[in-house]
Amino acid sequence: MNSSTRERGAQFFVAEGNANSVFTPEDFTEEHRMIARTTAEFINGEILPVAEQLEHQDWDLTVKLLRKAGDLGLLAADVPEAYDGLGLDKVSSSLITEQITRGGSFALSHGAHVGIGSLPIVYFGNDSQKKKYLPDLASGNKLAAYALTEPGSGSDALGARTTAKLSADGQYYILNGTKQFITNSAFADLFIIYAKIDGEQFSAFIVERDSPGLSTGPEEKKMGIKASSTRPLILEDVRVPVENLLGDPGRGHVIAFNILNIGRYKLAVGCVGGAKEALETSIRYAKTREQFNRPIASFPLIQGKIADMAMRTFVAESIVYRTTGAIDQALEEIDLSGADAGRKAAKAIEEFAIECSINKVFGSETLDFVVDEGVQIHGGAGFIQDYPIERMYRDSRINRIFEGTNEINRLLIPGTLMKKALKGEVALLPAAQALQQELMGPIEPADESEVLGPERHAVAMVRKLFLFAGGLAVQKYGQKLEQEQEVLADLADLGIALYGMESALLRAQKAQTNGHHHAALQAEYVRLYVAETFPEAERLTKDILAIMEDGDGLRTSLSVLRKLTRLLPPNTMALKRGIAARLLEVEKYLA
Amino acid sequence: MNIIVCMKQTFDTEARIVLENGAVKEDGVQFIINPYDEYAVEEAIKLKEAEGGVVTVVTVGPARVEEAIRTALAMGADEAIHVEDEAAFGDEVTVSEVLAAVIKDRPYDLIIAGNQAVDDGSGQVAVRVAELLGVPHISTVTKLEINGGEVVAERDAEGDTEIVTAPLPVLVTAQQGLNEPRYPSLIGIRKASKKPIAKVAVAELGLDALAIARRSSVVEIVLPAAKGAGRVLEGDTGARAQALVRELRQTSKVL
Numbered sequence: 001m002n003s004s005t006r007e008r009g010a011q012f013f014v015a016e017g018n019a020n021s022v023f024t025p026e027d028f029t030e031e032h033r034m035i036a037r038t039t040a041e042f043i044n045g046e047i048l049p050v051a052e053q054l055e056h057q058d059w060d061l062t063v064k065l066l067r068k069a070g071d072l073g074l075l076a077a078d079v080p081e082a083y084d085g086l087g088l089d090k091v092s093s094s095l096i097t098e099q100i101t102r103g104g105s106f107a108l109s110h111g112a113h114v115g116i117g118s119l120p121i122v123y124f125g126n127d128s129q130k131k132k133y134l135p136d137l138a139s140g141n142k143l144a145a146y147a148l149t150e151p152g153s154g155s156d157a158l159g160a161r162t163t164a165k166l167s168a169d170g171q172y173y174i175l176n177g178t179k180q181f182i183t184n185s186a187f188a189d190l191f192i193i194y195a196k197i198d199g200e201q202f203s204a205f206i207v208e209r210d211s212p213g214l215s216t217g218p219e220e221k222k223m224g225i226k227a228s229s230t231r232p233l234i235l236e237d238v239r240v241p242v243e244n245l246l247g248d249p250g251r252g253h254v255i256a257f258n259i260l261n262i263g264r265y266k267l268a269v270g271c272v273g274g275a276k277e278a279l280e281t282s283i284r285y286a287k288t289r290e291q292f293n294r295p296i297a298s299f300p301l302i303q304g305k306i307a308d309m310a311m312r313t314f315v316a317e318s319i320v321y322r323t324t325g326a327i328d329q330a331l332e333e334i335d336l337s338g339a340d341a342g343r344k345a346a347k348a349i350e351e352f353a354i355e356c357s358i359n360k361v362f363g364s365e366t367l368d369f370v371v372d373e374g375v376q377i378h379g380g381a382g383f384i385q386d387y388p389i390e391r392m393y394r395d396s397r398i399n400r401i402f403e404g405t406n407e408i409n410r411l412l413i414p415g416t417l418m419k420k421a422l423k424g425e426v427a428l429l430p431a432a433q434a435l436q437q438e439l440m441g442p443i444e445p446a447d448e449s450e451v452l453g454p455e456r457h458a459v460a461m462v463r464k465l466f467l468f469a470g471g472l473a474v475q476k477y478g479q480k481l482e483q484e485q486e487v488l489a490d491l492a493d494l495g496i497a498l499y500g501m502e503s504a505l506l507r508a509q510k511a512q513t514n515g516h517h518h519a520a521l522q523a524e525y526v527r528l529y530v531a532e533t534f535p536e537a538e539r540l541t542k543d544i545l546a547i548m549e550d551g552d553g554l555r556t557s558l559s560v561l562r563k564l565t566r567l568l569p570p571n572t573m574a575l576k577r578g579i580a581a582r583l584l585e586v587e588k589y590l591a
Numbered sequence: 592m593n594i595i596v597c598m599k600q601t602f603d604t605e606a607r608i609v610l611e612n613g614a615v616k617e618d619g620v621q622f623i624i625n626p627y628d629e630y631a632v633e634e635a636i637k638l639k640e641a642e643g644g645v646v647t648v649v650t651v652g653p654a655r656v657e658e659a660i661r662t663a664l665a666m667g668a669d670e671a672i673h674v675e676d677e678a679a680f681g682d683e684v685t686v687s688e689v690l691a692a693v694i695k696d697r698p699y700d701l702i703i704a705g706n707q708a709v710d711d712g713s714g715q716v717a718v719r720v721a722e723l724l725g726v727p728h729i730s731t732v733t734k735l736e737i738n739g740g741e742v743v744a745e746r747d748a749e750g751d752t753e754i755v756t757a758p759l760p761v762l763v764t765a766q767q768g769l770n771e772p773r774y775p776s777l778i779g780i781r782k783a784s785k786k787p788i789a790k791v792a793v794a795e796l797g798l799d800a801l802a803i804a805r806r807s808s809v810v811e812i813v814l815p816a817a818k819g820a821g822r823v824l825e826g827d828t829g830a831r832a833q834a835l836v837r838e839l840r841q842t843s844k845v846l
Binding site for chain 2: 030031033034035037038041042045071072073074076077086088517518585586587588590
């Protein structure tokens, strides 16, 4: 991919995307598909047959299966080849994540190990740390966990109380404190632990399990993801060799935030896998469950649910692979051979911090919507533990909470955008100024004769709504906008709607250009999503305007809003019935 | 040892099949290595690992077949020959002529194929190849050992096991139970992308497309009739036996 055409982080706020430069699942290579298939076969052959046992927390079995995953290479995707990993692209590691999620919450054990457990060393470890730990992490010989959260610091991660004190002989840091909700803590051999040196310098450490003074508390009794281990981690005078300080002292936040970026889009990828599984489970149930002497799948209201579930899954899938592909393109520009390659890679990923937050919010809320409707399709059976949808419903809920709550991520979206604009990375001000000029004149209506013409128009209008409302907010609040959480959240939702609509639209346009055999179905998903989301974008804008203005000022702004929101809605009944008919025929997700 | 595997890509019969215009709709269908051929690939790789040698996969089919080839290469096969030529897409006669022509000029000690194809149920191709090459064959093999210059095979024989030996070179067909095929590892997948796939056309094989054209034609493809609900016969054993015989005679007419 030519660097001049590659997708740039946050550019979608100010410029129309190009179908040729977005990555879509239709661009998967043969190798990508084979990796996905190996992962799916591993899940079908090794995980699903023992799912119940895993759900009852047989950690020996979990460890055995993680090692088996290691034998297949499923733990090595993100580890560079120089350290016995595979050094695959992010699309490959995302496909592994997506498929693994289909096997229930074993995915958490896998994800915590390969993601937050191993990546801090991949990106921020020095050569000797990498040599010492990465080969074992890539093979599954050693398993990793990540300890950031504390009883007193969740979203406010930097408020950690765990301390690190250099020993008198300068050989060790002595760690004291308690970490909370630590995934993989029952069996991890290695912990990435954050602590403040002298109570001030927030830093990361690699700590081995057998260090004296390190212990875990009892397993938490969780609502869901029960196949994963979650315990507190207790540190009492734990001596950590100085060479196990990860990165520079006082720079732990750089590691934490970069790892979170990756964690966020990977979480969304997992949600796409979970959503497909819940959708297909629900389709099969709807076809076999009979009421009034016919399968409930024959009722339009059930079909409508199936269509909405599939459509949202499609949009989420379009978003996550657009972002993942864009990150891969950015990483291709980097020389990954040097000693600081990891940091450079993390920096390249940081360019997409906003997209990562959007992925996280959209992915987790899509999965929650899909499992909720899935339970509804199952009726009373959906409330009974014998049916897998019951577990999926409980397992889904945590996704809106961890890797940064959706509220924190919503605040981050406009917050990070403003910082990028100030640094000159996104031409936000010129775009807002150009819009003000444009709004003086008439707005070109949608070209209804063109396939997806109204949807293309809708995307352009939502971009203008964002710039219009965001521009007014910056004018009104200036630097203090940071404190207006309601306005920020509305702006974030506008941004999410914009990225979602555009990612889905560009994918469908590309499919059409390339004559993909599901191009027509993809277009229907896009039309349905826009039909449901465009009025929501209008409402959000109206809400922002009414927070900031009143009386004649508000009336003037609303007249501008009306100019931007003229769009003939499609017949959603026909769209939903059409989509559902296709999926019910093949009993699976299609795109 | 030179081992040749005859492989076919089929659609996954465990997925839902939809017919459209008298053919299986490829839209939404997943294509896989024919499961019996997967046993063949696995057995070939196991033998190679034990005895050394080269495993060559030979297949006939359109461009999409390459994914099945790559999968076999990722499992551990060394190289592949792909006949991607409309003239080779016929019936069992056509395909066996093509495969035999590909194999005959190559060194081979053992040829392994699946016992049958799960899509059309064909079980002729491999044994026709053996006939065309003039080598012995052993079908539906559940266990295979190489013993110097001969193979010792166990095969399914109407519920019993038959032990058969034959001198190399020989063709065997794999039956379920022969082995448990491995998943291709990610390392294997990476390596597979660098392994050679030779593309061959029918004309290059010295075959006359007309002479090998299909001798049979498909009249119609239909899905199996939907299974009706079962019925539990009531009464004592005698009455149930009588009722069963009556049903078999009158309703299903199998007696």
